[in-house]
Amino acid sequence: MGKIRIFVDSSDELGGQQYKYIAEKSVEDLGLGGSIDSIEMLIRVEEPLFIIVIRYKEVTGKKTLGDASYIDSRKNGIRITLSSEIFLGDALKALWSKYGRDRVEQIGRLEIFVSGADPEEVKGIGLSEKGYDLDSRINELATRIIPEGFRVRSSTKKKGMIAIIASEDPIREDWRELARRLEENTHA
Amino acid sequence: MIKTFIVVLSPDSSLTPSMLAERAAQMGGIDYKETCYGLLVEGEEDKVRAALEEMRAMDPKKVFYKQRGYRIGDERICRAKRGGGPRPGYHMLSSEREVLKNVSKALQGGVEEIPAETPKTKLGVEKLRKVIEEEGGKD
Numbered sequence: 001m002g003k004i005r006i007f008v009d010s011s012d013e014l015g016g017q018q019y020k021y022i023a024e025k026s027v028e029d030l031g032l033g034g035s036i037d038s039i040e041m042l043i044r045v046e047e048p049l050f051i052i053v054i055r056y057k058e059v060t061g062k063k064t065l066g067d068a069s070y071i072d073s074r075k076n077g078i079r080i081t082l083s084s085e086i087f088l089g090d091a092l093k094a095l096w097s098k099y100g101r102d103r104v105e106q107i108g109r110l111e112i113f114v115s116g117a118d119p120e121e122v123k124g125i126g127l128s129e130k131g132y133d134l135d136s137r138i139n140e141l142a143t144r145i146i147p148e149g150f151r152v153r154s155s156t157k158k159k160g161m162i163a164i165i166a167s168e169d170p171i172r173e174d175w176r177e178l179a180r181r182l183e184e185n186t187h188a
Numbered sequence: 189m190i191k192t193f194i195v196v197l198s199p200d201s202s203l204t205p206s207m208l209a210e211r212a213a214q215m216g217g218i219d220y221k222e223t224c225y226g227l228l229v230e231g232e233e234d235k236v237r238a239a240l241e242e243m244r245a246m247d248p249k250k251v252f253y254k255q256r257g258y259r260i261g262d263e264r265i266c267r268a269k270r271g272g273g274p275r276p277g278y279h280m281l282s283s284e285r286e287v288l289k290n291v292s293k294a295l296q297g298g299v300e301e302i303p304a305e306t307p308k309t310k311l312g313v314e315k316l317r318k319v320i321e322e323e324g325g326k327d
Contacts, residue, residue, distance in 0.1 A: 139213050143206070151223075152260055153209070157216030164213060170261030171219055 004036045010043035019043060019145065026144040030137055032056075034084040037160075040182055041145070050150050051179045053163040056138055057084075065091055066123030077103075077115035078122060085110060086134065090127040098125060138162055156183070191236055192256040195227040195243055196281070198288040201250035208243050208251075215239040221260050225285055228260050229253075249295040252288060 006023050010016025023039050035056050042051040065071070068087040069080045080095075082088060088110070095104045095114060105113045114122065142164050146153070150166035156179070157163075165171050165179050197203055208227045212220040218231035218239050227243075229236050244251045263269045265276040320326070 135214055136210070139210050142213065143210065152219065152221045153213065154219040155213040155216050157214065162213070162216070170259065 004033065005038040007038070007040045008043065009041070010045075012043065012045050015045065016041075016043055023145050026141055030141055030144075031085055031088060032137060032141060035086050035134060035138075036141075039145075040185065042178060042182055047175075048150065048168055049175055049178075050146055050166045051163070051175070051182055052142055052145055052166075053161065053179070053182050054138055054142060055161050056134070058134065058160045063127060064123065065094065065125040065127060068127060071119050071122055073119055074113070077113060078117050078119050079107075080112040080114065080122065082110045082112070086137070087127060094125050094127060095122075154179075158183075189233055190230065190259070191233045192228060192230040192259050193236060193240060193253050194256045194281070195229060195240065195251065195253045196285055196288065197226045197247075198250040198252065198292045199285065200289050200292065201247050203247050203251070207246070211243055211246065212239055215242060219260060225281065226251075228256065230260050249292045250288075252291070 004024075004027060006020050008016040008020045010019065019041055023041070027033060027036055027039075037055040037057065038053075039055075040053045042049070044050075065080065068084070068091070069082045071078055071080050080091070082091060088106075091112060092104065092106065095112065099114055099117060103115045103117070105115075107113045139162065142162060146164065146166045150168055152167050152170060154165045154171045154176070155162065161183065163179050163183050165175050167175070195208060197205065197208070205222045205224065205226050209220060209222045212218060212227060212229060215235070215238065217235045218229055220230070221228040229239060231239075240253050244253070258265050267273055267275060
């Protein structure tokens with residue numbers, strides 16, 4: 001996992017630590033390590049209020065393996081170095097279906113070795129039909145982290161950033177102000 | 189102007205309220221609350237309308253919405269603030285939701301043609317005699 005900055009400002013210290021752990025595990029589970037810059041959370045149990053701001057690197061237009069990786073020839077095959085961990089699942093799936101599991105080996109976090117493959121052919125392999133939908137994955141990450149019962153939510157989306165205010169009660173104006181300040185802090 | 193809408197999923201839709209909530213979050217700039225039947229969406233009318241159309245596009249014949257007279261968490265109908273009791277307006281919504289299955293079927297154009305009723309005629313003497321004979325009776 002890359003360097004993700006996770007900040008928690010919680011009125012309940014132990015709870016805050018747990019939420020940091022939940023965020024780390026969720027990023028890991030969704031394979032978003034290379035895409036997230038920072039996650040900032042503000043927790044006020046007594047209100048109740050949960051604000052999360054996620055900043056991420058936007059990824060678009062990576063439809064083929066050639067777009068999403070660097071490919072070099074080796075002695076008995078080729079080595080594919082992916083530009084981000086988020087393509088790993090799709091890349092392995094595509095390579096397995098074309099060359100079979102015996103010829104495809106993951107040799108590192110971002111590296112795959114394919115024995116006896118042609119680099120030009122591999123470059124043209126499609127990753128997924130509609131391209132990679134990072135927005136939806138980031139959104140899933142936020143949903144996984146936010147407490148289940150906090151069903152009243154307000155979201156703000158900007159380029160490479162999503163902020164969600166969640167509570168059991170209607171969203172108050174001062175909470176929106178807190179979220180705005182949090183967005184600015186993360187940016188700095 | 190701030191407006192609130194109720195989004196209701198037809199019971200036979202393959203979508204879930206959380207999928208609608210995810211789409212609402214992706215749109216940004218609106219407030220929403222996930223419920224058992226769908227979603228409550230609130231915000232500036234143009235933003236909310238755009239979000240509603242996005243949600244409807246997910247399953248065009250099975251996502252329905254209507255305007256709500258109260259805002260999300262409005263204390264006048266909030267059971268937490270009123271000390272429990274029935275959910276105001278829920279019985280109506282519940283019965284409306286029941287018929288949405290048929291509405292979505294109609295929208296899909298899958299309604300079967302109803303056969304025309306056969307006109308009632310009097311039973312003929314011969315047919316009556318045959319029936320009596322079959323049942324072992326006598327003239």
